[in-house]
Amino acid sequence: MEILAVRDLSFTYPQCSSAAVKNVSFTLERGDFAVLCGATGSGKSTFLRMLKRELTPLGEKKGSIIFCGTELSQLSDRKAASEVGFVMQNPEQQIVTDKVWHELAFGLENMGTPPDEISRRIAEMASYFGIGDWYDKDTAQLSGGQKQLLNLASVLVMQPKLLILDEPTAQLDPIAAADFISTVRRLADDFSITVIMAEHRLEEVVPICDRLLVMEQGQLIASAPPAEVIAALKSREDILCGMPAASRLYARLGIGGACPLTVREGRAFIENNYSNRSPQLQQDEYTHKSNAALEFGDVYFRYERSGRDILCGLSLRIYENELFCILGGNGSGKTTALSAAAGLLRAYSGRIKVFGKKLKDYRNRSLYKECLAMLPQDVQTVFLKSTVREDLKECGADLSVLPYDISHLLDKHPYDLSGGEQQLAALAKVLAAKPKLLLLDEPTKGLDAAAKQTMMTVLRGLKEKGVTVVIVTHDVEFAAACADRCAMFFGGRIASVGTPHEFFPQNSFYTTAVSRMTRGFYDGAVTLEDAAELCRINGRRE
Known part of the structure; x- marks a missing residue:
């Protein structure tokens, strides 16, 4: 049964000369799981919001959206609200109540659902998602992964036929993201819910989706099973660079045959086609500067006097001119540590030094005068003006020396x-x-793979100029490719530190797909470049 039919859909924002969405057409059947990908700014979010009537942006629309045989604009308010579900990228933006149980009930209450039915539905949904242990908690106490799972459950309790997800794993750690994606796949299978998910983290989701949709400059340039799309677009490096590691390695080596999608298929592809006479690459020894740019010494911090410690004896030394990445689960204290380093939070015990000087010794905001700057996780808090141009002008930004181009964004809000x-x-x-000293909290959130490459180039350029960069990230592939050293944050302290080639091969979950795909056959491979080089060195099997 056809659930969604999009026909010649175009959309133009007010006072814009070019359309954000251009002549998009495709259909989805009941139970289909489709993944929508494309470059940052390609029109994915605009398109998805047009599928949810209440979120449709203001502007000029052409074409039609047919939901279960009815034009979307002609649906009753009740049907439009309940049968088309939408989960946003930022879990904070969708939670509207103070208790978990009330968040689950909120939509049904607004639909005028009888109390007995509300109780039955939320009890069933809480059990399905394993929410029982935190059913009575304040929503503010939940981790990022729990909040996003709660958003999903709150939408599904309305029993939608179409579920739309706009980069729902952007702020989740690798384990929480994998759990969330597998839950969505299970929902499509168990309840025949049609799912369309926009996503940049494609490693986990592409192998399990039914259809891969690719957008470019507002147009839909591909709509087919993922293996077919990857085979058709394998010459497009800007698109291919975001695909699963197994597929990228297949395209890089160019030996033909079926395109692998999963880690398992990638492992079989390597073992069946390449020998392992020389299983390890020679790695240069990493040496760092002698002076520390940022030091934590036995630091303790809690948000409430009677609460638990978020930072619990944190000790860490980051050296000048390093690219240092901190990984760890949602709620482990990574962002708190970064905020403490920036002087935004005050530890109740321990010491924090920036370039050998205690934070308290930086007087009259001298810490922020060509010394330390921080990009927060919620970047909307950085903007104060009506256009990007005004914001950048106010802070004296020189676009001529900016290592990437944002000229097309300057006149937008x-x-x-x-x-x-x-x-x-x-x-x-x-x-x-x-x-x-530059502190970055989730800088790759919302970036497509090509934009991440640009971000890496920017950060390496800053390093060459002597800047120390500390990055909190969930993106293990990004960390493996750009970091000098990586650290695992757990329980408010550092659990392990090492170079990418020391750090990732020892991990089972906080590691790259290449590491999981090659370990035991090739040793110490972390990035796609490592795997491709090892395959070339070892040569084809006879």
């Missing part, structure tokens, strides 16, 4: 930008402070 575009604009504003 910052809140009208996509998540990835907001990241790039906010980073431009932070770089205007000319910091020697």
